[in-house]
Amino acid sequence: xxxxxxxxxxxxxxxxxxxxxxxxxxxxxxxxxxxxxxxxxxxxxxxxxxxxxxxxxxxxxxxxxxxxxxxxxxxxxxxxxxxxxxxxxxxxxxxxxxxxxxxxxxxxxxxxxxxxxxxxxxxxxxxxxxxxxxxxxxxxxxxx
Amino acid sequence: xxxxxxxxxxxxxxxxxxxxxxxxxxxxxxxxxxxxxxxxxxxxxxxxxxxxxxxxxxxxxxxxxxxxxxxxxxxxxxxxxxxxxxxxx
Numbered sequence: 001x002x003x004x005x006x007x008x009x010x011x012x013x014x015x016x017x018x019x020x021x022x023x024x025x026x027x028x029x030x031x032x033x034x035x036x037x038x039x040x041x042x043x044x045x046x047x048x049x050x051x052x053x054x055x056x057x058x059x060x061x062x063x064x065x066x067x068x069x070x071x072x073x074x075x076x077x078x079x080x081x082x083x084x085x086x087x088x089x090x091x092x093x094x095x096x097x098x099x100x101x102x103x104x105x106x107x108x109x110x111x112x113x114x115x116x117x118x119x120x121x122x123x124x125x126x127x128x129x130x131x132x133x134x135x136x137x138x139x140x141x142x143x144x
Numbered sequence: 145x146x147x148x149x150x151x152x153x154x155x156x157x158x159x160x161x162x163x164x165x166x167x168x169x170x171x172x173x174x175x176x177x178x179x180x181x182x183x184x185x186x187x188x189x190x191x192x193x194x195x196x197x198x199x200x201x202x203x204x205x206x207x208x209x210x211x212x213x214x215x216x217x218x219x220x221x222x223x224x225x226x227x228x229x230x231x232x233x
Contacts, residue, residue: 051216064224076213082206088196 004029049124049143050074058137074120074143081116084108146208147215148172153229171232 005026012022056068087095092108099106128141149172154165193200220229 065222066224067220067222069218069220069222071216071218073213073216076210076217079206079209079213082209086198086203086206088198090197 048121051144052077052123053140053142053144055140056137058132058135060135074123077123078117078120081120084111084116145215146171146175146211147232150230150232153227153231155227157225 008017008022008025008029011017017025050073052070052072052074054068054070054072056066058066060066087108089109095108096106099108124143126141126143128139130137130139132138148170150169152165152167152169154167156164189203190200193203214232217232218230221227
């Protein structure tokens, strides 16, 4: 019996975990480490993304291949969203009213800089892949 | 730090014999040239901010941050007929 399995059973015996949790833990132990963990990739500290990349590849029938490659620093995005805080209050009211009329119950005044920072911090996990049939267009948005 | 230089590269045609531009833009000179105009525009900016009930100092700080964040931006568009690259350092 491996040390990990014995530890789980000890925790179960001690009442620290439930039977279901013990079952899940033992199943995870039996599955072994993931390939990423086995190669040490999981232990590598994740670096914070610095750039937002937008890559567009398209093949136009008349114009031929078109490539667009944008690398924008996330800092620029962060500074850009802070511009929202400069919207005058009366304009905010108008925007809120227009949003409500279109069924979006969103209040611009509720957006705080902390929320925006949090949003951008989590953009690192974002990947958008769009494959369009027209012009064989491929759009990829990700952070690096 | 605000960006101090940029490069604009333009190429006509896909082949190496195509027409090419490689324009280094000393942004530091652009900022220096724009500085007197910015100083002149500052009172108007302050009045506009106060009229729209926006803190002018906060607005200036955010615009400054936006300018600083432009560094390392890179945009390239490639096409059969031409391609353009803009890189801000």
